[in-house]
Amino acid sequence: MYPESLRDSIAIVDATREKRKGEALPKLPGTETEGLLRRYHPDYREAGFRNLRIGANRGDRTTHEIADLLEAFSDLDHSKINLDPEFDTDVLVLGGGGAGVTAALFAESMGARVILATKLRLGNSNTIMALGGLQASVHGDDSPVRHFVDTLAAGKFTGKRELVKTMVEDGPAIVRWLLEIGVDFDRDEEGNLATRKAGGITAPRIISIGDYTGLNIMKVLKDEIRKGEGIEVMEFAPAVELTTNGFGECNGAVLFDLGRKRHFVVRARAVILATGGSGRLHLQGFPSSNNFGATGDAIVLAYRAGARLEGIDSFQYHPTGVMFPDHMVGVLVTEAARSLGGQLVNAQGERFINELETRDACSAAIIRECEEGNGVRTPSGKVGVWLDTPLIEETHGTGFLKRRFPSMYRHFMRVKIDISKRPLLTYPTLHYQNGGILIDETGETTVRNLFAAGEAAGGIHGRNRAMGNSLLDIFVFGRRAGLEAAKRKYNVPGNVTLGHVYRYYDRLKSLRISSVATSPTLFPEFIVSKL
Amino acid sequence: MKNSTKFIIVELEGRKIRIPQGLTVIEALWDTGYDVKRGIGCLSGLCGACTVAFIEKGSTKVKFGLGCQKVAEEGLNVIMMPCFPSRAARYAMEAMAHPLEELGAHYPELYTCNDCGACNVCPEWINVAGVMKFAKDGDYEAAASRVTDCIMCGLCASRCPRSIAPQYVALYIQRALARERPFPPNLAKRLAQVESLAYETEWSRIAAMGDDELKALCAAMEGL
CATH class of the missing domain: 3.50.50.60 (FAD/NAD(P)-binding domain)
Structure with missing residues (x-):
């Protein structure tokens, strides 16, 4: 069930649904997509990247997390x-x-x-x-x-x-x-x-x-x-x-x-x-x-x-990862939800991107909305935008979501959220290498x-x-x-x-690379986000 | 740790302990120092690895669910029960002319089912007893159409007094039905086209294209 603070925001989504229904949002021209990606897609966030100093791909760019692992020793003796x-x-x-x-x-x-x-x-x-x-x-x-x-x-x-x-x-x-x-x-x-x-x-x-x-x-x-x-x-x-x-x-x-x-x-x-x-x-x-x-x-x-x-x-950041409830954060809402007419809606009840743009463009647009303060904040401080699932139900008839997406329907019913009546709070989730x-x-x-x-x-x-x-x-x-x-x-x-x-170790040592990471990781260090 | 964090008392794997509110069973186990690996998979309720049995406060009934989906509440008493033993038959389905007719030979225990309904504990809300009844009566289409969402967690098998493994019986039926269906005509046509090299001229045209020409071709195709 959604807490009070989110229910207010849901009311805005409900109130604007009629208006948004017939609204056609044109696809972005190529140049604008490019600009959107450069500004907001995580792949272009330069601070998150560095060049590898060792190995077959020396000089190539990758994220710090991966570079840390590649430039690391194993914890194996x-x-x-x-x-x-x-x-x-x-x-x-x-x-x-x-x-x-x-x-x-x-x-x-x-x-x-x-x-x-x-x-x-x-x-x-x-x-x-x-x-x-x-x-x-x-x-x-x-x-x-x-x-x-x-x-x-x-x-x-x-x-x-x-x-x-x-x-x-x-x-x-x-x-x-x-x-x-x-x-x-x-x-x-x-x-x-x-x-x-x-x-x-x-x-x-x-x-x-x-x-x-x-x-x-x-x-x-x-x-x-x-x-x-x-x-x-x-x-x-x-x-x-x-x-x-x-x-x-x-x-x-x-x-x-x-x-x-x-x-x-x-x-x-x-x-x-x-x-x-x-x-x-x-x-x-x-x-x-x-x-x-x-x-x-x-x-x-x-x-x-x-x-x-x-x-x-x-990397692929899938536009619609669940942001509420906390224990489902990151879980995917399938792209089919957007293909079938599910709209992305910000805190003001407005659409901000044609939902059928490629995944990277949709993700970048969601990140833009959230960074510009048009996102919706959950009680635990996470931010996302709404995926208007009730609209899909309205368009395709009562019972459609339960029939077409039985697993998703069930997963949310377990936490007392009926996706045919309430939208889902979503934010890009790391999906694919x-x-x-x-x-x-x-x-x-x-x-x-x-x-x-x-x-x-x-x-x-x-x-x-x-x-x-x-x-x-x-x-x-x-x-x-x-x-x-x-x-x-x-x-x-x-x-x-x-x-x-x-x-490989000799190369690392001769380049004076010392790393606190050990690799491979095998299991993620799990941080229970509620603590 | 935020001051606003509320705590609850639960019994985890037989150990009474205070944990923050809002954790799933898996998170609660991690939080309290259990290095759980054997019962972890997708963390999204799809892989069926993290089966749990629990009693909620004030309840008299043992219930079952998935550890990554069950949120711990005050007074919950819960254990993990991953990898509950179920018998899976070994067979080479391609060697059978009519696999459906051989269901009984591979899973004879199915026919001892007396429809007690104990298996109806499915976290995916499948009416397992109903599916077994269809299977027993030979209505295989009806059985198969109800188990698309089966995640093979095996909770149903853990409850069966006759040691039937409904998840494997259902999988057998799904596979057997798929094999008996006529080959899809659209796929047959495409395979024939590929085999007769119908696309070779187009491929060689594309192979000669530079990136810019290819981009133009893509733009043209999108317009169609």
Whole structure:
């Protein structure tokens, strides 16, 4: 339930709804969008960034939080670790989300022995939190080429063309695979895959399963991985370092057994990093929609091993993260709420941006409103703007929100907020790491035998990701990485060493870089915000 | 710490303790020094990792929920119960011609269900007993359409006196139904087009374009 102070503000939203209903807000011309982003988007807040002093991306710009981790020592005493491999396998997959499980399944299908290690439970990932859907060009008016063009445009033409082409071309085929393993996508009356439009997409291309798309795919993937004997799953065993051989090629990882509190080594012919993004680093103090484990481990491990990163100064702040109640801060309100006519409204009851602008522009506009004093303050001091959900209900008929967004409806009913009658207070939430470890079309990084897939990988989305493209890329590049990694099963892995780490440390020391941070982070330092 | 912070007394994992008001069960555990990792996932009520059992002050009934969503109130007595054991059958669905007909072979315990309703503790408000009844009676479409929101937390399985795991039974039905549906015509058409290289000329045209030409093409497409 909303407290008194917010109810007054809600009254303004209610009073202005009629007036706003028919109001058409034009889209911003390109130059104005550019200005808006430069002034208010967190990616352009120079104080939040610095240039890396070490490694393959020396001189490149990234946020302090990530630079701190990349320019850090591990809290691991490497000299005390027994590097004799406790396990030996063909393919080691790190990460148990959509990309990791897909990679493991495809590697196994090629006859490789696979170990999948994950920090939390298998399936605990951002994949299950992908509510809206997945982009695949299956509609008659659509084509892979159109998908390609939309993706590049959304990413401001900074995505790697060959990666984008790979993703869009594989799209329909990966959907076929998902159907084959028993994913039940929503259909229309003729049995076609039902498609919808979204912000920045020129054809109906989002396919979904209710508003629980990622969750329902992950359920099937987890069920599928259980069937065979070829994949050994190690839960609660995060990777804390990669290992390399004398040639600097990746040949395994040091894992940490969270239960026994001891390190052990898995040797492999190829390693696939699929440990996701970095939302839980709470860059620039932003709330995050990410799961508990998203602490950017992949980029830290890969960087020390010498891999090149791409676009690590670009992050997606999803415009509508929940700001009230406190325990739901950062949780996502799906973009579909805006696609279906939910308006963003400030404290004065005015709209301030066309809600169908790209995510970065909407976020920047919300931040502008809040910085200019047009935001709404909660009792605990957080500021946001209203997302007028009752308007959606009014437009589409009574019961629509409950039917179309059952999970969101329920989550708010638990705290006695009826989203069909009351708007939601929202503010941008750190949602996605646009960049990551640079990969090629097979998913391989610049370090031999080291692959990356999913949010950990970079180069696909450029400086802004369109809705539904991440749920696509995890399967496309998970599959490709799994297939290519499996081919390395006849490799001679060589000696397991931490030579790359020692070399990295020597560089840090010679540059007189001392850091208080230790990395990888593994678990976020949780600050209970109410204290 | 703000002076205005109100405190409440709760019983966490059998330990009576004073905590600030407004914390979820997970936050309260962290706040009081429990290094909880095993029961944490998305922190958004979607992953089903943080199941809890609790009794509220003055209540006689044990209730169930998710630790990241349940806000602690005065007198709450709560424990975490993540990873409650449920049996998941092992099967290769692609090897079955009609997986729905084999449901009973993989989950025979389903047919011992006597509709006691004990499983109706779903944090996603699914009528689990109803779904099991549909499953038992062979109305698989009705069963599947009600479990899209299942987060596999397994609370229902923890209550079943017959050791049925409704979440896995439902998942089996969802997968089996999806496999038996006819292949979507729009996808079939697109796959055929891709296979016959229908887009190659367009691709080679685009490959030759510089960024500016491509931008112009994008602008033109958006106008359509």
